[in-house]
Amino acid sequence: MTPPPRQRRATQLDIARRAGVSQATVSLVLSGGAAGAQIAEPTRQAVLEAAAELGYSANVAAKSLRGGRTHLLGLYTFEPVFPTDQRDFYYPFLLGVEEETSRQGYDLLLFTSIGSGAREIYTGGVNRLKLADGCVLLGRNVRREELAELVREDFPIVFIGRRELDGAELSYVAADYVTATSDMVAELARLGHRRILYLRAVEDTEPTRDRETGYRQGLAAAGIPVDESLIRALADPADLTAEYVEHWTGTAGVTAILVEPSEDNRLTTALAATSADGRVSFPADCSIALLGDPPSWTPELRDWTRFSLPRVEMARTAVQLLIGLLDPPHGTPQQVTVPCSLVPGDSIGPAPGQAAAPGQAAAPGQAPSPDQAPSPDRTPSPDRTPSPDRTGSR
Amino acid sequence: MTPPPRQRRATQLDIARRAGVSQATVSLVLSGGAAGAQIAEPTRQAVLEAAAELGYSANVAAKSLRGGRTHLLGLYTFEPVFPTDQRDFYYPFLLGVEEETSRQGYDLLLFTSIGSGAREIYTGGVNRLKLADGCVLLGRNVRREELAELVREDFPIVFIGRRELDGAELSYVAADYVTATSDMVAELARLGHRRILYLRAVEDTEPTRDRETGYRQGLAAAGIPVDESLIRALADPADLTAEYVEHWTGTAGVTAILVEPSEDNRLTTALAATSADGRVSFPADCSIALLGDPPSWTPELRDWTRFSLPRVEMARTAVQLLIGLLDPPHGTPQQVTVPCSLVPGDSIGPAPGQAAAPGQAAAPGQAPSPDQAPSPDRTPSPDRTPSPDRTGSR
DNA sequence: GCTACTTACTAATACGTATTAACAGCCTCA
DNA sequence: TGAGGCTGTTAATACGTATTAGTAAGTAGC
Numbered sequence: 001m002t003p004p005p006r007q008r009r010a011t012q013l014d015i016a017r018r019a020g021v022s023q024a025t026v027s028l029v030l031s032g033g034a035a036g037a038q039i040a041e042p043t044r045q046a047v048l049e050a051a052a053e054l055g056y057s058a059n060v061a062a063k064s065l066r067g068g069r070t071h072l073l074g075l076y077t078f079e080p081v082f083p084t085d086q087r088d089f090y091y092p093f094l095l096g097v098e099e100e101t102s103r104q105g106y107d108l109l110l111f112t113s114i115g116s117g118a119r120e121i122y123t124g125g126v127n128r129l130k131l132a133d134g135c136v137l138l139g140r141n142v143r144r145e146e147l148a149e150l151v152r153e154d155f156p157i158v159f160i161g162r163r164e165l166d167g168a169e170l171s172y173v174a175a176d177y178v179t180a181t182s183d184m185v186a187e188l189a190r191l192g193h194r195r196i197l198y199l200r201a202v203e204d205t206e207p208t209r210d211r212e213t214g215y216r217q218g219l220a221a222a223g224i225p226v227d228e229s230l231i232r233a234l235a236d237p238a239d240l241t242a243e244y245v246e247h248w249t250g251t252a253g254v255t256a257i258l259v260e261p262s263e264d265n266r267l268t269t270a271l272a273a274t275s276a277d278g279r280v281s282f283p284a285d286c287s288i289a290l291l292g293d294p295p296s297w298t299p300e301l302r303d304w305t306r307f308s309l310p311r312v313e314m315a316r317t318a319v320q321l322l323i324g325l326l327d328p329p330h331g332t333p334q335q336v337t338v339p340c341s342l343v344p345g346d347s348i349g350p351a352p353g354q355a356a357a358p359g360q361a362a363a364p365g366q367a368p369s370p371d372q373a374p375s376p377d378r379t380p381s382p383d384r385t386p387s388p389d390r391t392g393s394r
Numbered sequence: 395m396t397p398p399p400r401q402r403r404a405t406q407l408d409i410a411r412r413a414g415v416s417q418a419t420v421s422l423v424l425s426g427g428a429a430g431a432q433i434a435e436p437t438r439q440a441v442l443e444a445a446a447e448l449g450y451s452a453n454v455a456a457k458s459l460r461g462g463r464t465h466l467l468g469l470y471t472f473e474p475v476f477p478t479d480q481r482d483f484y485y486p487f488l489l490g491v492e493e494e495t496s497r498q499g500y501d502l503l504l505f506t507s508i509g510s511g512a513r514e515i516y517t518g519g520v521n522r523l524k525l526a527d528g529c530v531l532l533g534r535n536v537r538r539e540e541l542a543e544l545v546r547e548d549f550p551i552v553f554i555g556r557r558e559l560d561g562a563e564l565s566y567v568a569a570d571y572v573t574a575t576s577d578m579v580a581e582l583a584r585l586g587h588r589r590i591l592y593l594r595a596v597e598d599t600e601p602t603r604d605r606e607t608g609y610r611q612g613l614a615a616a617g618i619p620v621d622e623s624l625i626r627a628l629a630d631p632a633d634l635t636a637e638y639v640e641h642w643t644g645t646a647g648v649t650a651i652l653v654e655p656s657e658d659n660r661l662t663t664a665l666a667a668t669s670a671d672g673r674v675s676f677p678a679d680c681s682i683a684l685l686g687d688p689p690s691w692t693p694e695l696r697d698w699t700r701f702s703l704p705r706v707e708m709a710r711t712a713v714q715l716l717i718g719l720l721d722p723p724h725g726t727p728q729q730v731t732v733p734c735s736l737v738p739g740d741s742i743g744p745a746p747g748q749a750a751a752p753g754q755a756a757a758p759g760q761a762p763s764p765d766q767a768p769s770p771d772r773t774p775s776p777d778r779t780p781s782p783d784r785t786g787s788r
Numbered sequence: 789g790c791t792a793c794t795t796a797c798t799a800a801t802a803c804g805t806a807t808t809a810a811c812a813g814c815c816t817c818a
Numbered sequence: 819t820g821a822g823g824c825t826g827t828t829a830a831t832a833c834g835t836a837t838t839a840g841t842a843a844g845t846a847g848c
Contacts, residue, residue: 055524061833066802068836153403405805424804459804
């Protein structure tokens with residue numbers, strides 16, 4: 001019944017022969033936009049019919065080579081996406097990208113870094129990404145040279161997260177770590193905290209720098225001078241032991257800690273352990289807030305005060321940005337910043353020694369000054385809904 | 395220092411001009427395997443030098459076009475992959491497919507079903523999947539006509555899960571539900587159970603049929619006649635209430651239940667509720683075992699006795715199978731069956747009124763009959779850890 | 789009955805690569 | 819010295835598509 005199985009894929013030429021027209025006509029019918037309109041209806045039908053019968057589907061490679069659109073969007077992550085201890089970190093991004101990609105009528109091409117640390121985008125002198133019309137990039141350990149090369153090559157890319165490049169401008173959609181951190185500091189200041197320890201990541205990446213900026217801004221806004229000794233790099237979150245906390249609360253008069261979460265679950269594990277052994281209690285002994293989302297692939301044992309990135313929405317926005325970059329042949333780079341949402345949690349409270357014990361605490365005569373409460377008009381929504389009003393921007 | 399940014403990518407022709415040779419020579423030097431050996435050393439050096447100076451990187455599209463392969467593998471799921479209540483169900487498959495795809499030097503193309511229920515692979519007479527070299531398919535609510543059409547078209551596909559088609563042979567990698575269920579029955583029989591209730595899914599899919607086959611085989615092996623009234627379809631897992639269990643243990647003398655898990659978390663929720671209200675206690679009042687993995691995206695409240703599919707490994711195997719299908723132009727279909735692993739858990743025990751068999755009460759995991767233990771040599775990792783030893787290869 | 793214009797199509801080409809066949813120059817051997 | 823072989827390079831071609839410049843037939847205008 002069925003004809004002997006074809007070995008070769010049907011091409012436009014095959015269709016052309018069957019429909020008795022030329023290959024060009026087939027191309028015009030199948031993918032001709034404006035010019036395709038001037039094809040007579042019977043011809044068009046004949047072509048479509050032949051295409052259906054042959055099970056035609058366009059060859060991406062040829063399309064791409066010719067300069068046409070492949071209708072593929074890439075997603076490249078600089079780290080392997082799938083290690084289990086980071087799955088919940090990357091998953092929302094994947095989700096958002098996938099959703100928006102499909103909504104826009106594109107298919108998603110998944111490039112995964114092997115994590116070798118070597119050049120992987122340009123492997124063997126080949127730009128793997130090129131099959132896609134454009135690409136969303138993601139990840140912490142960025143290889144800047146490759147990134148710069150992509151930009152230089154004028155290949156449309158959007159980064160999720162703020163990444164600055166020397167001499168090249170990169171499109172990105174980033175979370176507003178500066179404001180979020182600043183707001184967090186303001187909140188702590190409102191609660192009477194004056195000595196706030198900031199534990200930052202060791203690597204000097206943009207997100208870390210932004211948080212530090214926010215920290216300084218927040219202090220400045222609250223009229224608190226910056227004590228540089230309270231800005232510390234924390235190599236391993238596991239070091240955040242009870243002894244560690246006690247050292248700072250005791251010797252240095254620290255009453256609150258801001259800590260940058262790691263992408264694995266080490267930080268929350270360490271915090272859980274620290275508060276579990278009973279020596280330090282949050283927020284009774286010390287307030288603590290996380291400057292971002294813990295990975296939370298393990299059920300949260302408690303509701304840490306923190307702020308949260310609208311990851312799904314960021315990913316969606318990135319795709320929209322990317323699409324925008326495609327249309328006018330390589331539009332200008334765009335940078336979008338989206339606000340984080342503050343998750344109140346239960347790990348911060350008033351600074352100890354507010355009313356009593358004047359001798360112990362560092363700042364004896366501090367003024368709670370509720371009139372100074374910063375930005376009372378834009379109190380972040382209590383729940384984690386990531387500013388739904390900005391969804392349709394574009 | 396760096397030359398003004400190029401707009402166009404350097405091609406082999408550019409290199410050829412600069413090195414004073416032909417494009418063919420460049421190709422031979424840069425990517426010629428066997429034939430590349432016959433290039434004189436000075437020429438080779440000149441070419442390499444020119445290539446380096448121009449920052450050459452090959453064009454994937456052109457390469458693919460020439461080679462006839464796109465080096466893309468597709469992954470299509472008949473349900474939307476990303477609804478959160480099924481994420482943990484699909485995630486391991488995605489993980490395995492992605493891993494193996496990348497290891498094989500392919501990139502992964504993600505097709506997502508919108509879940510419209512309509513024909514989605516062949517949209518507008520065009521086969522979306524065809525832009526990949528081959529495709530791994532997945533999902534419960536299969537649209538058989540489309541599947542059959544793919545096979546008829548001779549497009550290389552591999553299904554994860556056993557799917558039988560009328561008049562067409564499909565490659566798949568499936569879990570051995572028959573043996574796993576049979577083994578579970580054997581284990582219960584060993585514990586003295588004689589009346590085992592089997593709660594199957596309503597839809598008559600292959601996995602369900604296989605479990606039923608295993609159930610019958612297990613009973614037969616244990617010399618227990620099949621009581622057809624003990625095979626029941628369970629429409630909604632939420633119906634598995636304490637009353638329900640009591641009815642069967644009371645009236646029908648049932649001492650153990652085998653139940654097919656749903657893909658959402660309804661079953662485990664129902665079980666948790668049933669055992670929480672204290673009227674029924676597993677395994678004291680009744681043994682119960684799950685014929686597969688609960689989705690477990692919510693932390694497991696208890697360790698149900700069950701068997702578990704090696705999902706990551708199945709996915710990897712599927713990709714390997716698919717690659718095999720590509721090489722000799724469309725090899726013959728292959729079916730692979732992989733064993734499930736038994737998770738002892740704590741929800742089965744000796745039948746009531748039974749002088750507990752050799753092993754004490756609830757230690758079924760030790761498999762007293764090691765000769766019957768399924769696949770003792772390749773015991774899959776007990777839980778979600780995806781065989782960490784295989785990570786670093788390549 | 790000539791041009792001018794529209795309609796519906798096609799020939800030709802370019803995209804960047806890998807490969808095959810061909811070729812020129814040189815050496816070897818009879 | 820001429821046939822044959824080896825070496826190093828290149829011309830030519832194919833892969834499948836999108837697009838530009840045409841062309842042939844028909845219609846309209848005068």
